[in-house]
Amino acid sequence: MEGYVKFIDGLPKVLKIILALPVLDGIIWGLYRIGKGKIVEGILWFFIGLVLFWILDIIWIIRSNQPCIIT
Secondary structure, eight states: OHHHHHHHHTSOHHHHHHHTSTTHHHHHHHHHHHHTTOHHHHHHHHHHHHHTTHHHHHHHHHHHSSOOOOO
């Protein structure tokens, strides 16, 4: 999982934004959150991020090059 996180971190911003579009966001960024150790957040993102929270990820990626991770 650590390799997956490093791979996603190394992607260009434009590709990260594309991966944050609806449906892809829940899968790609849900796994990313799980890889970062945010298990509950990652599992919730699979379902909620698919249809609702993807817009938060796009905004956060544009601002800070990282998805919205709740600490």
